[in-house]
Amino acid sequence: MGGLAMTYTYQHPHPAVTVDAVVFGFDDADLKLLLIQRKLAPFKGAWALPGGFVRLDENLEAAARRELMDETGITRLYLEQLYTFGEADRDPRERVISVAYYALVKLSDHALQAASDAENVAWFPVAELPKLGFDHERIVEIALKRLKAKVRYEPIGFELLPVKFTLGELQRLYEAVLEQPLDKRNFRKKILGMELLEALDEYQQDVAHRAAQYYRFNRQRYEQLAKRGFNFEL
Amino acid sequence: MGGLAMTYTYQHPHPAVTVDAVVFGFDDADLKLLLIQRKLAPFKGAWALPGGFVRLDENLEAAARRELMDETGITRLYLEQLYTFGEADRDPRERVISVAYYALVKLSDHALQAASDAENVAWFPVAELPKLGFDHERIVEIALKRLKAKVRYEPIGFELLPVKFTLGELQRLYEAVLEQPLDKRNFRKKILGMELLEALDEYQQDVAHRAAQYYRFNRQRYEQLAKRGFNFEL
DNA sequence: TCAAAAGTGTTAACCATACACCCATGC
DNA sequence: GCATGGGTGTATGGTTAACACTTTTGA
Numbered sequence: 001m002g003g004l005a006m007t008y009t010y011q012h013p014h015p016a017v018t019v020d021a022v023v024f025g026f027d028d029a030d031l032k033l034l035l036i037q038r039k040l041a042p043f044k045g046a047w048a049l050p051g052g053f054v055r056l057d058e059n060l061e062a063a064a065r066r067e068l069m070d071e072t073g074i075t076r077l078y079l080e081q082l083y084t085f086g087e088a089d090r091d092p093r094e095r096v097i098s099v100a101y102y103a104l105v106k107l108s109d110h111a112l113q114a115a116s117d118a119e120n121v122a123w124f125p126v127a128e129l130p131k132l133g134f135d136h137e138r139i140v141e142i143a144l145k146r147l148k149a150k151v152r153y154e155p156i157g158f159e160l161l162p163v164k165f166t167l168g169e170l171q172r173l174y175e176a177v178l179e180q181p182l183d184k185r186n187f188r189k190k191i192l193g194m195e196l197l198e199a200l201d202e203y204q205q206d207v208a209h210r211a212a213q214y215y216r217f218n219r220q221r222y223e224q225l226a227k228r229g230f231n232f233e234l
Numbered sequence: 235m236g237g238l239a240m241t242y243t244y245q246h247p248h249p250a251v252t253v254d255a256v257v258f259g260f261d262d263a264d265l266k267l268l269l270i271q272r273k274l275a276p277f278k279g280a281w282a283l284p285g286g287f288v289r290l291d292e293n294l295e296a297a298a299r300r301e302l303m304d305e306t307g308i309t310r311l312y313l314e315q316l317y318t319f320g321e322a323d324r325d326p327r328e329r330v331i332s333v334a335y336y337a338l339v340k341l342s343d344h345a346l347q348a349a350s351d352a353e354n355v356a357w358f359p360v361a362e363l364p365k366l367g368f369d370h371e372r373i374v375e376i377a378l379k380r381l382k383a384k385v386r387y388e389p390i391g392f393e394l395l396p397v398k399f400t401l402g403e404l405q406r407l408y409e410a411v412l413e414q415p416l417d418k419r420n421f422r423k424k425i426l427g428m429e430l431l432e433a434l435d436e437y438q439q440d441v442a443h444r445a446a447q448y449y450r451f452n453r454q455r456y457e458q459l460a461k462r463g464f465n466f467e468l
Numbered sequence: 469t470c471a472a473a474a475g476t477g478t479t480a481a482c483c484a485t486a487c488a489c490c491c492a493t494g495c
Numbered sequence: 496g497c498a499t500g501g502g503t504g505t506a507t508g509g510t511t512a513a514c515a516c517t518t519t520t521g522a
Contacts, residue, residue: 007243013290014248017320017331056247056329060320084318084333086251086294095290097251099318099331168500185503186485209499210492402473419476420512443473444519 015086015095019064020051020136022082022100022143023074025107026160028169030125031176032107033140035132036071037120042092043133047124049140051098064101072121078104078159082143090135102143104159151177155196155232158217164200166212167191174234190234196222249320249329253298254285254370256316256334256377257308259341260394262403264359265410266341267374269366270305271354276326277367281358283374285332298335306355312338312393316377324369336377338393385411389430389466392451398434400446401425408468424468430456 023034035047050071054063061079068074079101086097107123124130126144131137151157157173158165171187191197197215204211222232257268269281284305288297295313302308313335320331341357358364360378365371385391391407392399405421425431431449438445456466 007245008247009241009243010248010250011241012250012287013242014244015251015288015290016244016246017249017251053246054249054320054331056249057322059322060318060331081317083315084294086288086333088291088293097288097294097331097333099320166501183486184501185487188502189504190484204501206494207492207500208494210501212501400474417512417514418474419514422475423477424511438474440521441473441519442471442521444475446474 013095015097016091017054018051018096018098019054019060019067020049020098020100020139021064021068021079022049022102022140023068023072023077024102024104024126024143024147024160025110025123026173026176027107027123028172029176030127031160032123033126033129034072034074034105034121034123035130037122038133039119046133047130048133049100049136050121054099060099061101064099064103068103071119072110074103074105074110076105076109078156082139082146085135085139087135098139100139100143102146104147104156106160106162108162148177148179152234153232155217155219155222164202164214164216166204166214168212170215194230194232196225196232247329249331250325251288252285252330252332253288253294253301254283254332254334254373255298255302255313256283256336256374257302257306257311258336258338258360258377258381258394259344259357260407260410261341261357262406263410264361265394266357267360267363268306268308268339268355268357269364271356272367273353280367281356281364282367283334283370284355288333294333295335298333298337302337305353306344308337308339308344310339310343312390316373316380319369319373321369332373334373334377336380338381338390340394340396342396382411382413386468387466389451389453389456398436398448398450400438400448402446404449428464428466430459430466 025032025034034050036050038044038046038048050067052063052067052071054060058066061081064079065075068077080103082100082102084097084099088095090096090098126140129137129140132140151174157170157177160173161169167188170191171182171184174187175182196218198218200214200216202214204214222230226232259266259268268284270284272278272280272282284301286297286301286305288294292300294315298313299309302311314337316334316336318331318333322329324330324332360374363371363374366374385408391404391411394407395403401422404425405416405418408421409416430452432452434448434450436448438448456464460466
């Protein structure tokens, strides 16, 4: 990207623009966050959000997807813009404006894809994050707040689960994200009452207790209902 | 800003970054939007959102406030980041990433401040907007959606009204923003039940009907209650 | 005296919450 | 047979929604 001696000249000062991604996963117990360990200064050796510079011919969301692919190998994910961080002094090198995204991935698809080319990549439970470089702790905090709010009025929780899941898994996911216990009977009544879940003719195998039935989220049905004014709410 | 022959050189290409503001007002009947008429290409003569380039030493929100002051004279307003628009081709000149804000102002404070130095400035009812330059129609659409959602769970509607207002004015504001009629008795019951409004010993003057009592929003009280888990909801 | 908006309560339907036991399975 | 999580119903209290008339004032 740009030859060795290549430079770019403008008549007005331009900030650098990056995208950073807060990638969430869920492993049936904890909400987790994907971090990379920086190999370069500043904050060399520190953990930070995956991200990088936006190319001039590339949309912002495409840049976020590209960086995630390059740095972590993750390709299929729910991605949404979070907020843009542009404090004048947030990067010690030059003025850097970062458009932050948050992403939800099915950990089951990506659990083993831990390391990539070069950088160290790892999942951390959100309750036990290391110190992060730049202002990334603030970005994570805002992403968590957003996730917590959004999961209640849009059916995005399913993005964190495998396509087939049990109601117990779904409930544990909500409990982890909302950080509060939920009543089992009320949870089931409510979620099944929305008629967005399809019960499959399939049950858990080899579990040391009664096998749970699997369900699948019916997105088409949700979109139909949403058009007619239905509101997901949990 | 930058001397005549001054240039800025970087080793990687940098996009330009602007802030644009969607400024809402309310005049006791319609929700209105503040637009400026462009004097320069591109989109010369077209109406567009107020905005401009971010300076290198200036935070994003500060840039938005500065542009609003310069272009419209507006200083006291509620301002919140909306979304960042970065399609690679959204500006015909060069790559421009725009961090959009939305603002709520008390029209009563600013109604007469129509024109400023140079550019033509005007309020338009949101239902009767002219064609806008760039992708500003999309930005306005997203701002309206956000306002409509947010007004229901945070007490930001008051930012659009004078400090003293009647319950009728407040109801008309909500009806305008939500684009639906509300039941008067239920509306009053709900809003007064929150105990966020202070009834003043003051009534309308010279109205051709029974004079309405004035109320004032008690922000302190709201913040106290919010800390203890209270949720505004309308 | 008319027009215009202010102000005021009750009822019925619905929804949210709290709560406890039996079931199926593997070890 | 025990430990583990799956699966199920009801009763109560609170919240929302629908609804109509009287009051005050200026023109």
